[in-house]
Amino acid sequence: MNINYFLRKQNLLISKISIEFIRTDYIEHLRENEKLIGIIGPRGVGKTTLLLQFLKQSSQKYLYFSADDVVFQDLKLYDLVDEAYSLGRKLIVIDEIHKYKNWAGEIKNIYDSFPDIQIRISGSSMINILFEKYDLSRRLVLYKVPHLSFREFFSMQKFETFEKLELEDILENAEQLSSDLVFKYDDLYALFKEYLEYGAYPFFIEGKKNFSKKLFNALDKVINEDIPSLNKIDYAHVIIFKKLIFRLVEAEKPFQVNVAKLSREFGISEPTLYTYFEILEKSRIFTPIKKYSKKTSKKPEKLLFSNSNILYSYANEFDKEVEIGTVRETFFVNCFEKIFYSDVGDFRVGEYLFEVGGKNKSFKQIKDMENSYVVADLDYTVNDKKIPLWLFGFLS
Structure with missing residues (x-):
């Protein structure tokens, strides 16, 4: 597997992202010292922007990708994370996680297999229906991202x-x-x-x-x-x-x-x-x-x-x-x-x-x-x- 495609793409996206306005509360949630944190919310509220802003300010070595990327469709999530980990990238950020079939089962497997990894995911407002099936509820810290307030x-x-x-x-x-x-x-x-x-x-x-x-x-x-x-x-x-x-x-x-x-x-x-x-x-x-x-x-x-x-x-x-x-x-x-x-x-x-x-x-x-x-x-x-x-x- 060639991870370079994802590294090039993440670097381009992060170089273009603005940090002029940051929804500080939600960035702080992503920075918490938890192994697995998810942000969920409706389409358009800025979940991708939050993830990229979080990474732009991070000093860790990371891998970011979206589960709806066409190149990712033929890959296994576990294998991609394993390769990133072998390169010292221990912060894994996955956007649109609900687009990946059986995502909850593989996230649980990754969580259990890599003791010092940190995972951040974003997904639909409705993905919590899958948590109980894979016993993710006690592993995953979940935050809801609402629409912008008038403030x-x-x-x-x-x-x-x-x-x-x-x-x-x-x-x-x-x-x-x-x-x-x-x-x-x-x-x-x-x-x-x-x-x-x-x-x-x-x-x-x-x-x-x-x-x-x-x-x-x-x-x-x-x-x-x-x-x-x-x-x-x-x-x-x-x-x-x-x-x-x-x-x-x-x-x-x-x-x-x-x-x-x-x-x-x-x-x-x-x-x-x-x-x-x-x-x-x-x-x-x-x-x-x-x-x-x-x-x-x-x-x-x-x-x-x-x-x-x-x-x-x-x-x-x-x-x-x-x-x-x-x-x-x-x-x-x-x-x-x-x-x-x-x-x-x-x-x-x-x-x-x-x-x-x-x-x-x-x-x-x-x-x-x-x-x-x-x-x-x-x-x-x-x-x-x-x-x-x-x-x-x-x-x-």
């Missing part, structure tokens, strides 16, 4: 680093925080509007003109390739995923779920429909919102996209108008790891209630509720109980 997008635009905010900081100091930022950066609110349409994926820096089409193509590959291959879904059922997506896009308000009606419409059982919701959630296309309750339930009350860029991209492709109320709720919901639908107000996060709306949104629906806030689509506030929507984009 990260704003940092890239301003070539500055902005610290994350805690929720309590926002709730207690919304007036001061929003005023300070807006008066210092008078284009902040305009940039927020841009972010909603095309700022959640790092490839926006390649240009705005074709962003929507590029994102649609990436999403289409997830639906047509990743979901069927990683979940053993019959290709004939892929059309159901597409119909679900279309239902969200054409809805005149945030999509409320009627499981019985949808299962009849699509000709599938309710348990199968719930499984499809879970797959779309793991794929980071949908974010299902369940009702706040002490009882556990599979049923989501609302379905939203995992970021507003996805909504805009599909709307452009299907020639549909985007409903601004859905855009606002989509952004807000995806600022949180754990959020629930609420009968009073729109959403509940911990002990707090939130009503989301436009700049003129009133307190009418939540006026008698403790720990309640209006989240309004405005640039800054003079009332700590009426918080600018964009400010929640600084939580991550």
Whole structure:
């Protein structure tokens, strides 16, 4: 086997990669003193960039390659790693690992065979379905890479680093925080509007003109390739995923779920429909919102996209108008790891209630509720109980 092809290619890629903007938290994860670390996330969030930036700053001897490289298709993963190891390259970085058949079994074999090797892998959001089969769960440290937050997008635009905010900081100091930022950066609110349409994926820096089409193509590959291959879904059922997506896009308000009606419409059982919701959630296309309750339930009350860029991209492709109320709720919901639908107000996060709306949104629906806030689509506030929507984009 000639390893030189991969060494030449990695050197070219790393020489071209920029480290002007780095998602520091995720680079630090890759640097941790663990033998096997994986990063997973949806297409387009910058996993390859993270791996290359990590290597550009590494002092170790390494081998980087992508499992979807056509030259790699006829090779065995173990053999390539063995040759790299014999050359003193003990840091092995494999991109798109899910493209390699039986990857989990071979990674386990490599892990057990080379005591002082370090392995870094990237893959689809859904690859964890294979961990248990090969007992990788106790060997692999796994991190999820999300889309860019508004804070990260704003940092890239301003070539500055902005610290994350805690929720309590926002709730207690919304007036001061929003005023300070807006008066210092008078284009902040305009940039927020841009972010909603095309700022959640790092490839926006390649240009705005074709962003929507590029994102649609990436999403289409997830639906047509990743979901069927990683979940053993019959290709004939892929059309159901597409119909679900279309239902969200054409809805005149945030999509409320009627499981019985949808299962009849699509000709599938309710348990199968719930499984499809879970797959779309793991794929980071949908974010299902369940009702706040002490009882556990599979049923989501609302379905939203995992970021507003996805909504805009599909709307452009299907020639549909985007409903601004859905855009606002989509952004807000995806600022949180754990959020629930609420009968009073729109959403509940911990002990707090939130009503989301436009700049003129009133307190009418939540006026008698403790720990309640209006989240309004405005640039800054003079009332700590009426918080600018964009400010929640600084939580991550």
